[in-house]
Amino acid sequence: MAAKMQHFDPPSSASSESDDAEVCLDEKEIFLADELCEDAEHYRRSDIGTPTPQSPRPPSTESVIWSTCVWQAGCTWFTEVESLCHLKKTVRISKSSQRSPRSRRQRTTSLSQSSKKTSAESILRSKTRTIYTAGRPPWYNSAGQQVEPFVIGICGGSASGKTTVATKIIESLDVPWVTLLSMDSFYKVLNEKQHEMAARNEYNFDHPDAFDFELLKTTLQRLKEGRMVEVPIYNFVTHRRESRTKTMYGANVIIFEGILTFYNVDVLKMCDMKVFVDTDADVRLARRLRRDISQRGRDLEGVLKQYSTMVQPAFYYYIAPLMVHADIIVPRGGDNEVAIELIVQHVHTQLQLRGFKLREKLAHSYIGQPLPSSLYLLPDTPQIKGLHTFIRNKETYRDEFIFYSKRLIRLVIEYALSLLPFEDVIVETPQGVLYQGKRAATDKICGVSILRAGETMEQAVRDVCKDIRIGKILIQTNQQTGEPELYYLRLPKDIKDYKVILMDATVATGAAAIMAIRVLLDHDVAEENVLLVSLLMAESGVHSIAYAFPRVKIVTSALDPVINEKFYVLPGIGNFGDRYFGTEPSSIED
Amino acid sequence: MGSTEVTSVPKKSSENNDIADIYGPNLKILPCNNQVKELQTILRDKNTTRSDFKFYADRLIRLVIEESLNQLPFSKCVVTTPTGAKYNGLKYQKGNCGVSIVRSGEAMEQGLRDCCRSIRIGKILVESDADTHEAKVVYAKFPDDISERKVLLMYPIMSTGNTVIKAIAVLKEHNVLEENIILSNLFCTPIAAKSLVTAFPQMKILTSEIHSIAPNHFGQKYFECNVGASIYWNLNILFFNLYINHIVY
Numbered sequence: 001m002a003a004k005m006q007h008f009d010p011p012s013s014a015s016s017e018s019d020d021a022e023v024c025l026d027e028k029e030i031f032l033a034d035e036l037c038e039d040a041e042h043y044r045r046s047d048i049g050t051p052t053p054q055s056p057r058p059p060s061t062e063s064v065i066w067s068t069c070v071w072q073a074g075c076t077w078f079t080e081v082e083s084l085c086h087l088k089k090t091v092r093i094s095k096s097s098q099r100s101p102r103s104r105r106q107r108t109t110s111l112s113q114s115s116k117k118t119s120a121e122s123i124l125r126s127k128t129r130t131i132y133t134a135g136r137p138p139w140y141n142s143a144g145q146q147v148e149p150f151v152i153g154i155c156g157g158s159a160s161g162k163t164t165v166a167t168k169i170i171e172s173l174d175v176p177w178v179t180l181l182s183m184d185s186f187y188k189v190l191n192e193k194q195h196e197m198a199a200r201n202e203y204n205f206d207h208p209d210a211f212d213f214e215l216l217k218t219t220l221q222r223l224k225e226g227r228m229v230e231v232p233i234y235n236f237v238t239h240r241r242e243s244r245t246k247t248m249y250g251a252n253v254i255i256f257e258g259i260l261t262f263y264n265v266d267v268l269k270m271c272d273m274k275v276f277v278d279t280d281a282d283v284r285l286a287r288r289l290r291r292d293i294s295q296r297g298r299d300l301e302g303v304l305k306q307y308s309t310m311v312q313p314a315f316y317y318y319i320a321p322l323m324v325h326a327d328i329i330v331p332r333g334g335d336n337e338v339a340i341e342l343i344v345q346h347v348h349t350q351l352q353l354r355g356f357k358l359r360e361k362l363a364h365s366y367i368g369q370p371l372p373s374s375l376y377l378l379p380d381t382p383q384i385k386g387l388h389t390f391i392r393n394k395e396t397y398r399d400e401f402i403f404y405s406k407r408l409i410r411l412v413i414e415y416a417l418s419l420l421p422f423e424d425v426i427v428e429t430p431q432g433v434l435y436q437g438k439r440a441a442t443d444k445i446c447g448v449s450i451l452r453a454g455e456t457m458e459q460a461v462r463d464v465c466k467d468i469r470i471g472k473i474l475i476q477t478n479q480q481t482g483e484p485e486l487y488y489l490r491l492p493k494d495i496k497d498y499k500v501i502l503m504d505a506t507v508a509t510g511a512a513a514i515m516a517i518r519v520l521l522d523h524d525v526a527e528e529n530v531l532l533v534s535l536l537m538a539e540s541g542v543h544s545i546a547y548a549f550p551r552v553k554i555v556t557s558a559l560d561p562v563i564n565e566k567f568y569v570l571p572g573i574g575n576f577g578d579r580y581f582g583t584e585p586s587s588i589e590d
Numbered sequence: 591m592g593s594t595e596v597t598s599v600p601k602k603s604s605e606n607n608d609i610a611d612i613y614g615p616n617l618k619i620l621p622c623n624n625q626v627k628e629l630q631t632i633l634r635d636k637n638t639t640r641s642d643f644k645f646y647a648d649r650l651i652r653l654v655i656e657e658s659l660n661q662l663p664f665s666k667c668v669v670t671t672p673t674g675a676k677y678n679g680l681k682y683q684k685g686n687c688g689v690s691i692v693r694s695g696e697a698m699e700q701g702l703r704d705c706c707r708s709i710r711i712g713k714i715l716v717e718s719d720a721d722t723h724e725a726k727v728v729y730a731k732f733p734d735d736i737s738e739r740k741v742l743l744m745y746p747i748m749s750t751g752n753t754v755i756k757a758i759a760v761l762k763e764h765n766v767l768e769e770n771i772i773l774s775n776l777f778c779t780p781i782a783a784k785s786l787v788t789a790f791p792q793m794k795i796l797t798s799e800i801h802s803i804a805p806n807h808f809g810q811k812y813f814e815c816n817v818g819a820s821i822y823w824n825l826n827i828l829f830f831n832l833y834i835n836h837i838v839y
Contacts, residue, residue, distance in 0.1 A: 393679070
């Protein structure tokens with residue numbers, strides 16, 4: 001179980017753990033169900049108001065339990081309670097007492113497409129391989145600047161159906177890369193005394209003081225800026241934050257839900273759309289009663305006491321007045337199809353206004369302008385030209401192609417390294433004299449390759465830098481839209497402290513490179529610490545990248561003037577990855 | 591496309607002019623940048639571990655070899671790329687070979703192999719007399735048609751240049767044209783450079799640094815062989831050579 005848990009966690013978010021194994025979907029899915037059941041069981045054992053000292057659940061959170069999912073993969077597992085309980089029966093057999101006592105509720109999730117149906121469509125699975133068919137389209141404009149994600153705030157009393165509404169919105173939005181952030185993650189760490197109160201079930205989790213609004217504010221702000229964030233995982237048993245955090249990155253739509261989402265003014269301002277779920281108090285109480293008594297084995301007395309002493313007063317003091325801030329008030333919660341449809345329509349309009357069509361725009365600007373100063377072209381020697389002749393020639397066999405590209409790559413990487421900062425140093429020689437030389441000013445260098453063609457350059461980087469860490473970003477072009485889409489990333493954990501050598505074999509429009517740089521910046525890498533290295537670039541691509549990110553150093557061995565309508569560079573190399581790995585579509589050679 | 595003015599290593603051209611003034615046009619220095627300087631620093635540092643030494647020496651050798659190959663003649667050619675477009679490229683001319691001067695020159699063989707997979711490599715063993723410091727050729731083995739080939743002569747450290755002068759003399763005995771020789775070298779003293787360009791003005795020389803102190807520990811640290819073993823090994827080759835001669839004649 002513990003091992004499984006490790007597997008489970010990183011992919012649930014935009015994880016930056018460097019050395020985790022490749023995503024293994026089947027395992028995760030199974031585990032997911034397991035995890036859900038654990039949650040469900042936890043709910044049953046100890047829910048709101050019942051004085052179960054082990055884990056007094058805050059009264060505000062209930063109903064639907066969110067599953068986590070692998071957003072990079074562009075797919076979702078979203079399950080509602082009904083299906084969850086069903087699942088539970090099948091999986092519970094496997095898990096038993098060795099389950100960790102810690103209750104894990106992770107309502108804060110990153111999801112992309114929501115319904116099971118669409119997620120199934122976006123993943124093709126065969127016995128040995130998993131193929132993703134939906135990645136993340138660009139989330140920035142052609143200047144490389146972030147287009148802000150759309151933030152929907154959902155507020156409402158406990159058991160009002162906030163999560164159901166959120167779910168339904170995600171389902172009908174059908175937009176990849178949706179992040180759901182729950183206020184539950186931001187409960188304050190309790191001190192000794194409060195902890196005891198909580199144990200006696202006297203701590204009021206419905207009060208605004210129970211939340212860490214400062215942290216909430218910065219987290220939401222960063223998410224809105226498209227940055228990578230570490231969302232705390234609150235442990236309801238210890239009332240502390242777990243040492244692990246959930247990494248979230250990348251969202252076109254953020255849904256932020258909780259009982260007091262509109263309470264803090266700054267947080268309120270960040271919401272582009274404010275939804276209040278207004279469910280009748282009787283209905284809410286009825287839901288609580290039914291859920292707690294029939295599903296969780298509580299007694300009527302306890303539930304009512306909890307409700308009347310804390311949940312109800314908090315609602316009238318703090319939650320109900322927040323209704324004035326709402327743009328839309330949804331009566332009857334999740335059942336209100338009309339309201340949800342209206343919300344979805346509005347979000348779609350807003351997203352379209354923000355516009356994400358990039359590639360064409362990139363390819364056709366900047367013609368005839370002087371080259372940017374951030375471009376570092378290898379000296380144009382006969383030998384480099386000779387190597388280019390080999391790899392550009394379509395008659396070249398693959399073994400020669402690989403051999404000569406490797407030589408060229410090595411030269412490019414050596415050249416790129418010379419652009420890193422150096423400092424003067426004096427060393428003692430065995431001849432007894434001092435020698436004035438140079439040393440690299442930093443040993444924090446890491447490589448990041450843009451899959452697939454960029455991978456071909458990894459070996460050269462390893463050959464010149466001992467024990468270098470290498471991250472990967474998978475970006476593929478969507479054949480229908482021609483836009484690059486982000487599928488997968490795995491970066492060294494503390495990448496922000498590193499000089500990053502970003503590798504891609506060829507750069508045509510620069511769309512993929514810009515996306516990769518954007519990802520790095522979102523992970524707090526300083527722009528001037530990025531070095532984009534490639535064998536061949538098109539002029540327009542260089543212009544686009546330099547325009548978007550003027551401080552990124554661009555290193556290449558040759559510059560071609562034109563891009564054709566298929567976004568290949570001319571005269572170019574052809575599809576570098578296909579030629580290197582031997583996956584050309586037609587059988588041109590051997 | 592290459593004519594575009596791009597920020598590359600500054601001060602390179604002026605430095606090169608000075609070099610050309612002193613040593614003539616045929617001595618070239620590997621374009622120096624911080625990266626190359628760092629490699630040289632590591633190789634000269636006496637605190638460098640042996641594994642680091644070899645690692646960084648191989649990197650520098652690779653760069654020097656690549657640059658030496660750059661001195662070889664090319665001919666123009668046009669190729670078709672997979673996109674159907676034409677590319678005006680350059681083609682290496684056939685008929686090159688490498689010659690390493692035993693033993694430290696052999697350190698550079700792998701670098702050459704990494705760049706030219708099936709190139710022929712000849713060897714010369716030059717021994718210098720312990721008393722007179724006079725260099726003597728004790729062994730030489732070349733491809734048969736070496737006189738028609740361009741020769742990449744490899745020797746990493748030159749302090750007096752005597753060894754290399756002897757080796758070139760042997761090459762010339764085999765009818766190799768002086769202008770067909772390219773000498774690849776890592777570290778060179780001004781004296782050695784001067785005497786080489788004076789003795790062989792037609793020969794091309796490529797080095798990474800001219801400095802009055804040569805890192806003479808190179809061979810020993812790279813191969814991690816003490817003196818005794820080296821003599822023993824050289825003797826072996828000597829005997830082998832005599833044996834070969836015996837068979838031939």
